[in-house]
Amino acid sequence: xxxxxxxxxxxxxxxxxxxxxxxxxxxxxxxxxxxxxxxxxxxxxxxxxxxxxxxxxxxxxxxxxxxxxxxxxxxxxxxxx
Numbered sequence: 763x764x765x766x767x768x769x770x771x772x773x774x775x776x777x778x779x780x781x782x783x784x785x786x787x788x789x790x791x792x793x794x795x796x797x798x799x800x801x802x803x804x805x806x807x808x809x810x811x812x813x814x815x816x817x818x819x820x821x822x823x824x825x826x827x828x829x830x831x832x833x834x835x836x837x838x839x840x841x842x843x
Contacts, residue, residue, distance in 0.1 A: 765792040765817070772797075779803050784827070788815035795820065802826040 763778065765771060768791040777800045778785035785801040785808045788794065797820040801808035808824045811817060 763787070765794055765815075766790040768792060770794045774798050776800070778808070781805060784808055784810050786810070786817075788817045789813040791815070793817060797821055799823070804828070 763773065763776075763785065764787045766787075766789055770793040773786075773794065773796045775798050779800065779802045781804045783804065784806045785799075785804050786796060788809070788811045791814045793816045795818045796809075799822045801822060801824045803826040805828055808827045809817075809819065
């Protein structure tokens with residue numbers, strides 16, 4: 763799933779797995795609430811946030827990614843609730 767250009771979806775109860783890349787990309791000012799999703803066994807990190815993305819992640823199950831980085835800068839303090 764790719765959320766861009768100030769999108770602000772509510773995404774709940776999905777299964778995002780076995781993607782060639784990651785499960786969720788949030789960037790270019792996108793926000794949104796991502797809750798109770800299963801994100802596992804993706805080719806890269808399950809969640810990638812950059813370029814002023816500002817998601818709220820709640821109660822997701824994230825495991826088994828093949829490549830994981832966790833860069834958090836002062837402009838990307840992601841609330842994990």
